[in-house]
Amino acid sequence: MAKPGEDKARKGALTLLQGVRDGLSLSDQSGALKALTPSEQARAARLATETLRHHARADLVLANYVNRRPAPQIADLLRLATVELLELGGAAHGVVHASVTLCRGLGKRGNAAAGMVNAVLRKVSAHQGWQDLPPQQMPNWLRGRVAAAYGNKVTTAIESAHQNGAPLDLTMKTAGATIPDADLLPTGSLRLHGQVQVSGLPGFDSGDWWVQDAAAALPVRLLAPRPDEYIADLCAAPGGKTMQLAAAGARVDAIDISAARLKRLAENLSRCELSANLVQSDALKWSPDAQPDAILLDAPCSATGTIRRHPDLPFLRDGKGIRELAGLQAALLDHALGLLPPGGRLVYAVCSLLPDEGEAQITAALTRHRGLIVTQPDLPGIDRSWITPEGGLRLRPDYWPEQGGMDGFYMARLQKPA
Ligand SMILES: C[S@@+](CC[C@H](N)C(=O)[O-])C[C@H]1O[C@@H](n2cnc3c(N)ncnc32)[C@H](O)[C@@H]1O
Numbered sequence: 001m002a003k004p005g006e007d008k009a010r011k012g013a014l015t016l017l018q019g020v021r022d023g024l025s026l027s028d029q030s031g032a033l034k035a036l037t038p039s040e041q042a043r044a045a046r047l048a049t050e051t052l053r054h055h056a057r058a059d060l061v062l063a064n065y066v067n068r069r070p071a072p073q074i075a076d077l078l079r080l081a082t083v084e085l086l087e088l089g090g091a092a093h094g095v096v097h098a099s100v101t102l103c104r105g106l107g108k109r110g111n112a113a114a115g116m117v118n119a120v121l122r123k124v125s126a127h128q129g130w131q132d133l134p135p136q137q138m139p140n141w142l143r144g145r146v147a148a149a150y151g152n153k154v155t156t157a158i159e160s161a162h163q164n165g166a167p168l169d170l171t172m173k174t175a176g177a178t179i180p181d182a183d184l185l186p187t188g189s190l191r192l193h194g195q196v197q198v199s200g201l202p203g204f205d206s207g208d209w210w211v212q213d214a215a216a217a218l219p220v221r222l223l224a225p226r227p228d229e230y231i232a233d234l235c236a237a238p239g240g241k242t243m244q245l246a247a248a249g250a251r252v253d254a255i256d257i258s259a260a261r262l263k264r265l266a267e268n269l270s271r272c273e274l275s276a277n278l279v280q281s282d283a284l285k286w287s288p289d290a291q292p293d294a295i296l297l298d299a300p301c302s303a304t305g306t307i308r309r310h311p312d313l314p315f316l317r318d319g320k321g322i323r324e325l326a327g328l329q330a331a332l333l334d335h336a337l338g339l340l341p342p343g344g345r346l347v348y349a350v351c352s353l354l355p356d357e358g359e360a361q362i363t364a365a366l367t368r369h370r371g372l373i374v375t376q377p378d379l380p381g382i383d384r385s386w387i388t389p390e391g392g393l394r395l396r397p398d399y400w401p402e403q404g405g406m407d408g409f410y411m412a413r414l415q416k417p418a
Helices: 004-021 027-033 038-053 055-062 072-086 092-104 107-125 140-150 152-164 218-223 240-247 259-271 322-339 359-368
Strands: 168-172 190-192 209-211 230-233 251-256 277-280 294-298 345-350 373-375 393-395 409-415
Touching: 004 027, 004 038, 004 072, 004 092, 027 038, 038 055, 038 072, 055 072, 055 107, 072 092, 072 107, 092 107, 140 152, 168 240, 209 240, 218 240, 218 294, 218 345, 218 393, 218 409, 230 240, 240 251, 240 259, 240 294, 251 259, 259 277, 294 322, 322 345, 322 359, 345 359, 359 409
Parallel strands: 230 251, 230 294, 251 277, 294 345
Antiparallel strands: 168 190, 168 209, 345 409, 373 409, 393 409
Protein backbone atom coordinates (compact mmCIF):
# COMPACT_ATOMS: atom_id res chain seq x y z
CA MET A 1 0.00 0.00 0.00
CA ALA A 2 1.54 3.34 -1.10
CA LYS A 3 1.93 5.88 1.69
CA PRO A 4 1.68 9.42 0.23
CA GLY A 5 3.88 10.92 3.01
CA GLU A 6 6.61 8.33 2.39
CA ASP A 7 6.46 8.97 -1.36
CA LYS A 8 6.82 12.71 -0.83
CA ALA A 9 9.74 12.12 1.52
CA ARG A 10 11.48 9.90 -1.07
CA LYS A 11 11.00 12.53 -3.74
CA GLY A 12 12.28 15.16 -1.31
CA ALA A 13 15.34 13.01 -0.58
CA LEU A 14 16.09 12.83 -4.32
CA THR A 15 15.85 16.65 -4.50
CA LEU A 16 18.36 16.93 -1.64
CA LEU A 17 20.74 14.40 -3.25
CA GLN A 18 20.58 16.32 -6.53
CA GLY A 19 21.37 19.49 -4.54
CA VAL A 20 24.47 17.85 -3.04
CA ARG A 21 25.57 16.83 -6.56
CA ASP A 22 25.14 20.50 -7.50
CA GLY A 23 27.42 21.54 -4.63
CA LEU A 24 24.86 22.48 -1.95
CA SER A 25 25.13 21.14 1.59
CA LEU A 26 22.06 19.49 3.13
CA SER A 27 21.73 22.36 5.60
CA ASP A 28 21.92 24.93 2.78
CA GLN A 29 18.85 23.27 1.30
CA SER A 30 16.48 23.73 4.24
CA GLY A 31 14.15 25.81 2.04
CA ALA A 32 14.01 23.27 -0.81
CA LEU A 33 11.28 21.13 0.76
CA LYS A 34 8.93 23.86 1.98
CA ALA A 35 5.90 22.15 0.39
CA LEU A 36 6.36 19.10 2.66
CA THR A 37 5.06 18.75 6.22
CA PRO A 38 7.73 18.93 8.98
CA SER A 39 7.65 15.15 9.43
CA GLU A 40 7.97 14.56 5.65
CA GLN A 41 10.91 17.00 5.60
CA ALA A 42 12.55 15.18 8.50
CA ARG A 43 12.05 11.80 6.76
CA ALA A 44 13.45 13.20 3.46
CA ALA A 45 16.51 14.56 5.28
CA ARG A 46 17.05 11.20 7.02
CA LEU A 47 16.78 9.27 3.74
CA ALA A 48 19.22 11.62 1.99
CA THR A 49 21.63 11.53 4.95
CA GLU A 50 21.62 7.72 5.12
CA THR A 51 22.04 7.45 1.34
CA LEU A 52 25.16 9.65 1.49
CA ARG A 53 26.47 7.71 4.49
CA HIS A 54 26.18 4.40 2.59
CA HIS A 55 26.72 5.74 -0.94
CA ALA A 56 29.78 3.62 -1.80
CA ARG A 57 28.36 0.44 -0.23
CA ALA A 58 25.11 0.88 -2.17
CA ASP A 59 27.15 1.28 -5.37
CA LEU A 60 29.05 -1.95 -4.57
CA VAL A 61 25.78 -3.87 -4.25
CA LEU A 62 24.24 -2.25 -7.34
CA ALA A 63 27.32 -3.04 -9.45
CA ASN A 64 26.25 -6.71 -9.24
CA TYR A 65 22.93 -6.03 -10.92
CA VAL A 66 23.25 -2.91 -13.11
CA ASN A 67 24.78 -3.41 -16.54
CA ARG A 68 25.06 0.16 -17.80
CA ARG A 69 25.84 3.18 -15.68
CA PRO A 70 22.48 4.94 -15.14
CA ALA A 71 21.91 8.71 -15.40
CA PRO A 72 22.80 10.50 -12.13
CA GLN A 73 19.19 10.97 -11.00
CA ILE A 74 18.35 7.29 -11.60
CA ALA A 75 21.57 6.28 -9.83
CA ASP A 76 20.47 8.35 -6.80
CA LEU A 77 17.08 6.66 -6.86
CA LEU A 78 18.68 3.20 -6.96
CA ARG A 79 21.06 4.06 -4.09
CA LEU A 80 18.24 5.49 -2.01
CA ALA A 81 16.13 2.35 -2.49
CA THR A 82 19.14 0.10 -1.78
CA VAL A 83 19.78 1.90 1.50
CA GLU A 84 16.09 1.71 2.42
CA LEU A 85 16.02 -2.01 1.69
CA LEU A 86 19.32 -3.14 3.17
CA GLU A 87 20.09 -0.59 5.88
CA LEU A 88 16.79 0.84 7.03
CA GLY A 89 14.75 -2.38 6.89
CA GLY A 90 12.22 -1.15 4.31
CA ALA A 91 9.67 -3.78 3.14
CA ALA A 92 10.76 -5.07 -0.28
CA HIS A 93 7.42 -4.83 -2.05
CA GLY A 94 6.65 -1.30 -0.83
CA VAL A 95 10.12 0.12 -1.55
CA VAL A 96 10.39 -1.46 -5.03
CA HIS A 97 6.87 -0.39 -6.01
CA ALA A 98 7.35 3.19 -4.72
CA SER A 99 10.76 3.50 -6.41
CA VAL A 100 9.40 2.36 -9.78
CA THR A 101 6.51 4.85 -9.51
CA LEU A 102 8.95 7.59 -8.56
CA CYS A 103 11.18 6.65 -11.49
CA ARG A 104 8.24 6.88 -13.92
CA GLY A 105 7.66 10.40 -12.61
CA LEU A 106 11.15 11.47 -13.68
CA GLY A 107 10.18 12.23 -17.28
CA LYS A 108 11.18 10.41 -20.46
CA ARG A 109 14.43 9.06 -19.07
CA GLY A 110 12.70 7.81 -15.92
CA ASN A 111 9.96 6.09 -17.93
CA ALA A 112 12.58 4.31 -20.01
CA ALA A 113 14.48 3.17 -16.88
CA ALA A 114 11.46 1.96 -14.86
CA GLY A 115 11.74 -1.68 -16.01
CA MET A 116 15.45 -1.80 -15.19
CA VAL A 117 14.83 -0.20 -11.76
CA ASN A 118 12.14 -2.79 -11.00
CA ALA A 119 14.37 -5.73 -12.00
CA VAL A 120 17.46 -4.39 -10.20
CA LEU A 121 15.70 -3.55 -6.95
CA ARG A 122 14.01 -6.96 -6.78
CA LYS A 123 17.49 -8.50 -6.86
CA VAL A 124 18.86 -5.96 -4.38
CA SER A 125 16.05 -6.80 -1.94
CA ALA A 126 17.34 -10.40 -1.83
CA HIS A 127 21.03 -9.41 -1.64
CA GLN A 128 23.08 -11.07 1.12
CA GLY A 129 26.17 -9.68 2.82
CA TRP A 130 25.36 -5.96 3.24
CA GLN A 131 26.52 -5.96 6.87
CA ASP A 132 29.89 -7.44 5.86
CA LEU A 133 30.78 -4.72 3.36
CA PRO A 134 33.61 -2.44 4.52
CA PRO A 135 32.63 1.06 5.67
CA GLN A 136 32.56 3.83 3.09
CA GLN A 137 35.99 5.37 2.70
CA MET A 138 36.74 9.07 3.01
CA PRO A 139 37.70 10.75 -0.29
CA ASN A 140 41.36 10.32 -1.23
CA TRP A 141 42.42 13.90 -0.40
CA LEU A 142 41.20 13.42 3.18
CA ARG A 143 41.92 9.71 3.64
CA GLY A 144 45.59 10.20 2.76
CA ARG A 145 46.01 12.95 5.35
CA VAL A 146 44.11 11.07 8.05
CA ALA A 147 46.08 7.85 7.39
CA ALA A 148 49.37 9.81 7.52
CA ALA A 149 48.35 11.26 10.89
CA TYR A 150 46.84 8.22 12.63
CA GLY A 151 47.66 5.10 10.55
CA ASN A 152 45.48 2.78 8.47
CA LYS A 153 43.80 0.93 11.33
CA VAL A 154 42.58 4.13 12.99
CA THR A 155 41.50 5.51 9.59
CA THR A 156 39.20 2.50 9.09
CA ALA A 157 37.90 2.86 12.66
CA ILE A 158 37.10 6.53 11.93
CA GLU A 159 35.27 5.47 8.76
CA SER A 160 33.22 2.95 10.76
CA ALA A 161 32.33 5.74 13.19
CA HIS A 162 31.26 7.93 10.24
CA GLN A 163 29.02 5.13 9.03
CA ASN A 164 27.39 4.72 12.44
CA GLY A 165 26.25 8.36 12.49
CA ALA A 166 25.93 10.37 15.68
CA PRO A 167 23.62 10.22 18.68
CA LEU A 168 22.06 13.44 19.97
CA ASP A 169 24.12 15.20 22.65
CA LEU A 170 22.80 17.97 24.85
CA THR A 171 24.53 20.55 27.03
CA MET A 172 22.43 21.50 30.05
CA LYS A 173 22.11 25.14 31.01
CA THR A 174 22.34 24.13 34.66
CA ALA A 175 25.25 21.79 35.42
CA GLY A 176 24.01 18.47 36.83
CA ALA A 177 20.44 18.79 35.44
CA THR A 178 19.12 15.93 33.31
CA ILE A 179 16.15 14.78 31.21
CA PRO A 180 14.45 11.35 31.06
CA ASP A 181 16.11 8.58 28.99
CA ALA A 182 19.40 10.47 28.60
CA ASP A 183 22.77 8.91 29.44
CA LEU A 184 25.26 11.03 31.35
CA LEU A 185 28.60 10.95 29.51
CA PRO A 186 31.91 10.95 31.42
CA THR A 187 32.60 14.54 30.32
CA GLY A 188 29.23 15.87 31.56
CA SER A 189 27.14 16.02 28.36
CA LEU A 190 23.84 14.15 28.08
CA ARG A 191 23.32 11.65 25.26
CA LEU A 192 20.12 10.35 23.65
CA HIS A 193 20.13 7.41 21.25
CA GLY A 194 17.79 6.60 18.34
CA GLN A 195 15.63 8.91 16.26
CA VAL A 196 14.74 11.91 18.42
CA GLN A 197 12.57 14.89 17.56
CA VAL A 198 14.53 17.70 19.21
CA SER A 199 11.65 20.17 19.57
CA GLY A 200 9.55 17.48 21.26
CA LEU A 201 12.03 16.82 24.08
CA PRO A 202 11.26 18.06 27.60
CA GLY A 203 12.99 21.38 28.29
CA PHE A 204 13.15 22.52 24.64
CA ASP A 205 10.56 25.29 24.98
CA SER A 206 11.91 26.38 28.36
CA GLY A 207 15.47 26.48 26.95
CA ASP A 208 16.94 24.12 29.57
CA TRP A 209 19.55 22.77 27.10
CA TRP A 210 20.92 23.03 23.60
CA VAL A 211 22.17 20.46 21.11
CA GLN A 212 25.97 20.21 21.16
CA ASP A 213 28.22 17.24 20.47
CA ALA A 214 30.08 16.05 23.58
CA ALA A 215 33.43 16.90 21.94
CA ALA A 216 32.23 20.40 21.01
CA ALA A 217 31.31 21.04 24.66
CA LEU A 218 34.90 20.57 25.84
CA PRO A 219 36.66 23.77 24.61
CA VAL A 220 34.59 25.90 27.03
CA ARG A 221 35.13 23.38 29.86
CA LEU A 222 38.85 23.72 29.12
CA LEU A 223 38.62 27.52 29.25
CA ALA A 224 36.80 27.21 32.63
CA PRO A 225 34.90 30.52 32.56
CA ARG A 226 34.13 32.12 35.93
CA PRO A 227 31.13 34.30 36.84
CA ASP A 228 31.61 37.93 35.80
CA GLU A 229 34.74 37.31 33.77
CA TYR A 230 34.86 39.23 30.49
CA ILE A 231 35.32 36.70 27.68
CA ALA A 232 35.64 37.27 23.93
CA ASP A 233 34.22 34.47 21.78
CA LEU A 234 35.88 35.32 18.46
CA CYS A 235 34.13 32.95 16.02
CA ALA A 236 30.92 32.51 17.90
CA ALA A 237 28.01 31.50 15.67
CA PRO A 238 25.71 29.56 15.84
CA GLY A 239 26.63 29.80 19.49
CA GLY A 240 26.78 26.49 21.35
CA LYS A 241 29.94 27.67 23.08
CA THR A 242 28.68 31.25 23.59
CA MET A 243 25.74 29.76 25.49
CA GLN A 244 28.07 27.71 27.70
CA LEU A 245 30.07 30.86 28.48
CA ALA A 246 26.91 32.88 29.21
CA ALA A 247 25.42 30.07 31.31
CA ALA A 248 28.59 30.11 33.44
CA GLY A 249 27.86 33.77 34.23
CA ALA A 250 30.59 35.30 32.06
CA ARG A 251 30.12 38.63 30.27
CA VAL A 252 30.53 37.60 26.65
CA ASP A 253 31.35 39.48 23.48
CA ALA A 254 30.29 37.10 20.68
CA ILE A 255 31.97 38.07 17.41
CA ASP A 256 31.26 36.49 14.04
CA ILE A 257 31.80 37.60 10.46
CA SER A 258 28.45 36.19 9.27
CA ALA A 259 25.28 38.19 9.88
CA ALA A 260 23.08 35.19 8.97
CA ARG A 261 24.86 32.95 11.48
CA LEU A 262 24.71 35.67 14.18
CA LYS A 263 20.93 35.77 13.65
CA ARG A 264 20.81 32.07 14.53
CA LEU A 265 23.00 32.76 17.56
CA ALA A 266 20.55 35.47 18.71
CA GLU A 267 17.62 33.01 18.33
CA ASN A 268 19.49 30.33 20.27
CA LEU A 269 20.34 32.73 23.10
CA SER A 270 16.75 33.94 23.24
CA ARG A 271 15.30 30.40 23.49
CA CYS A 272 17.62 29.65 26.41
CA GLU A 273 17.13 33.09 28.03
CA LEU A 274 20.85 33.77 27.96
CA SER A 275 22.59 36.94 26.89
CA ALA A 276 25.75 38.03 25.15
CA ASN A 277 26.86 41.13 23.29
CA LEU A 278 26.72 40.20 19.58
CA VAL A 279 29.19 41.86 17.21
CA GLN A 280 29.29 41.35 13.46
CA SER A 281 32.92 41.79 12.49
CA ASP A 282 35.95 40.14 11.01
CA ALA A 283 37.69 38.99 14.20
CA LEU A 284 41.01 40.01 12.66
CA LYS A 285 39.80 43.64 12.69
CA TRP A 286 38.01 43.54 16.04
CA SER A 287 39.55 44.97 19.18
CA PRO A 288 37.69 45.59 22.43
CA ASP A 289 37.77 48.72 24.61
CA ALA A 290 39.01 46.69 27.59
CA GLN A 291 41.24 43.63 27.57
CA PRO A 292 39.30 40.34 27.93
CA ASP A 293 40.15 38.01 30.84
CA ALA A 294 40.03 35.10 28.41
CA ILE A 295 39.41 34.34 24.74
CA LEU A 296 37.75 31.44 22.98
CA LEU A 297 38.93 30.99 19.40
CA ASP A 298 36.78 28.28 17.79
CA ALA A 299 38.37 28.89 14.42
CA PRO A 300 36.87 28.31 10.96
CA CYS A 301 38.22 25.00 9.68
CA SER A 302 37.69 22.08 7.30
CA ALA A 303 35.00 20.64 9.67
CA THR A 304 36.35 17.17 8.83
CA GLY A 305 35.65 16.09 12.42
CA THR A 306 31.90 16.36 11.84
CA ILE A 307 31.39 13.85 8.99
CA ARG A 308 29.34 11.56 11.27
CA ARG A 309 26.65 14.23 11.36
CA HIS A 310 27.38 15.78 7.96
CA PRO A 311 27.94 12.91 5.51
CA ASP A 312 27.47 15.39 2.64
CA LEU A 313 30.80 17.05 3.49
CA PRO A 314 33.04 14.53 1.65
CA PHE A 315 30.92 15.05 -1.48
CA LEU A 316 31.24 18.84 -1.33
CA ARG A 317 34.92 19.39 -0.59
CA ASP A 318 38.03 18.56 -2.57
CA GLY A 319 40.73 19.50 -0.07
CA LYS A 320 41.54 22.77 -1.77
CA GLY A 321 41.59 25.70 0.60
CA ILE A 322 43.06 23.88 3.62
CA ARG A 323 46.28 25.88 3.28
CA GLU A 324 44.28 29.16 3.21
CA LEU A 325 42.28 28.04 6.24
CA ALA A 326 45.50 27.20 8.10
CA GLY A 327 46.81 30.70 7.25
CA LEU A 328 43.60 32.28 8.59
CA GLN A 329 43.78 30.15 11.76
CA ALA A 330 47.37 31.30 12.42
CA ALA A 331 46.43 34.96 11.80
CA LEU A 332 43.41 34.68 14.13
CA LEU A 333 45.59 33.07 16.82
CA ASP A 334 48.19 35.85 16.57
CA HIS A 335 45.54 38.57 16.67
CA ALA A 336 43.74 36.93 19.62
CA LEU A 337 46.96 36.56 21.62
CA GLY A 338 47.63 40.25 21.00
CA LEU A 339 44.26 41.14 22.60
CA LEU A 340 44.99 39.26 25.84
CA PRO A 341 46.55 40.84 28.92
CA PRO A 342 49.68 39.24 30.44
CA GLY A 343 48.67 36.00 32.14
CA GLY A 344 45.43 35.85 30.12
CA ARG A 345 44.23 32.51 28.79
CA LEU A 346 42.99 31.43 25.38
CA VAL A 347 41.45 28.21 24.15
CA TYR A 348 42.04 27.42 20.48
CA ALA A 349 39.68 24.82 18.99
CA VAL A 350 38.86 23.32 15.58
CA CYS A 351 36.37 20.58 14.61
CA SER A 352 38.98 19.11 12.27
CA LEU A 353 40.73 15.75 11.98
CA LEU A 354 43.74 17.37 10.33
CA PRO A 355 46.87 18.09 12.41
CA ASP A 356 47.67 21.03 10.09
CA GLU A 357 44.68 22.81 11.59
CA GLY A 358 45.28 21.59 15.16
CA GLU A 359 48.54 20.31 16.63
CA ALA A 360 50.69 22.08 14.00
CA GLN A 361 48.97 25.42 14.68
CA ILE A 362 49.85 25.29 18.36
CA THR A 363 53.41 24.07 17.78
CA ALA A 364 53.95 26.96 15.35
CA ALA A 365 52.31 29.52 17.69
CA LEU A 366 54.67 28.44 20.49
CA THR A 367 57.66 29.28 18.27
CA ARG A 368 56.17 32.64 17.20
CA HIS A 369 55.19 33.80 20.71
CA ARG A 370 57.99 33.73 23.24
CA GLY A 371 56.95 32.65 26.75
CA LEU A 372 53.54 31.32 25.63
CA ILE A 373 52.68 28.10 27.44
CA VAL A 374 50.19 25.30 26.91
CA THR A 375 48.44 24.27 30.13
CA GLN A 376 47.51 20.59 30.01
CA PRO A 377 43.84 19.57 29.97
CA ASP A 378 42.65 18.16 33.30
CA LEU A 379 38.98 17.58 32.59
CA PRO A 380 36.73 14.79 33.92
CA GLY A 381 36.19 11.97 31.43
CA ILE A 382 39.36 12.67 29.45
CA ASP A 383 41.66 9.77 28.67
CA ARG A 384 45.32 10.69 29.16
CA SER A 385 46.17 9.11 25.79
CA TRP A 386 44.13 11.86 24.11
CA ILE A 387 46.66 14.49 25.24
CA THR A 388 49.17 15.34 22.51
CA PRO A 389 52.93 15.98 22.91
CA GLU A 390 52.49 19.77 22.75
CA GLY A 391 49.80 19.57 25.46
CA GLY A 392 46.63 19.84 23.39
CA LEU A 393 43.65 17.49 23.36
CA ARG A 394 43.01 15.40 20.23
CA LEU A 395 39.52 13.90 20.00
CA ARG A 396 38.54 11.42 17.28
CA PRO A 397 35.24 9.92 16.05
CA ASP A 398 36.49 6.40 16.89
CA TYR A 399 36.78 7.24 20.60
CA TRP A 400 34.00 6.00 22.92
CA PRO A 401 32.83 3.36 20.40
CA GLU A 402 30.51 1.69 22.93
CA GLN A 403 28.86 4.97 23.89
CA GLY A 404 28.34 6.10 20.27
CA GLY A 405 31.51 8.03 19.40
CA MET A 406 32.24 11.75 19.40
CA ASP A 407 33.10 14.41 16.83
CA GLY A 408 36.71 14.88 15.77
CA PHE A 409 38.14 17.96 17.51
CA TYR A 410 41.40 19.50 18.55
CA MET A 411 41.79 22.04 21.35
CA ALA A 412 44.56 23.57 23.40
CA ARG A 413 44.61 26.01 26.33
CA LEU A 414 47.28 28.66 26.03
CA GLN A 415 48.49 31.07 28.66
CA LYS A 416 50.26 34.33 27.92
CA PRO A 417 53.36 34.98 30.05
CA ALA A 418 52.56 37.07 33.15
C1 LIG B 1 33.52 26.58 13.81
S1 LIG B 1 32.38 27.82 13.51
C2 LIG B 1 32.06 28.41 15.14
C3 LIG B 1 31.12 27.55 15.94
C4 LIG B 1 30.69 28.22 17.23
N1 LIG B 1 31.82 28.60 18.05
C5 LIG B 1 29.77 27.36 18.04
O1 LIG B 1 30.16 26.76 19.04
O2 LIG B 1 28.60 27.26 17.67
C6 LIG B 1 33.40 29.09 12.88
C7 LIG B 1 32.71 30.45 12.75
O3 LIG B 1 33.73 31.38 12.37
C8 LIG B 1 33.11 32.39 11.61
N2 LIG B 1 34.21 33.10 10.93
C9 LIG B 1 34.92 32.75 9.84
N3 LIG B 1 35.88 33.66 9.57
C10 LIG B 1 35.77 34.61 10.52
C11 LIG B 1 36.48 35.82 10.79
N4 LIG B 1 37.50 36.22 10.02
N5 LIG B 1 36.09 36.55 11.84
C12 LIG B 1 35.04 36.17 12.62
N6 LIG B 1 34.34 35.05 12.41
C13 LIG B 1 34.71 34.28 11.38
C14 LIG B 1 32.13 31.65 10.73
O4 LIG B 1 31.10 32.51 10.29
C15 LIG B 1 31.64 30.56 11.68
O5 LIG B 1 30.42 30.96 12.28
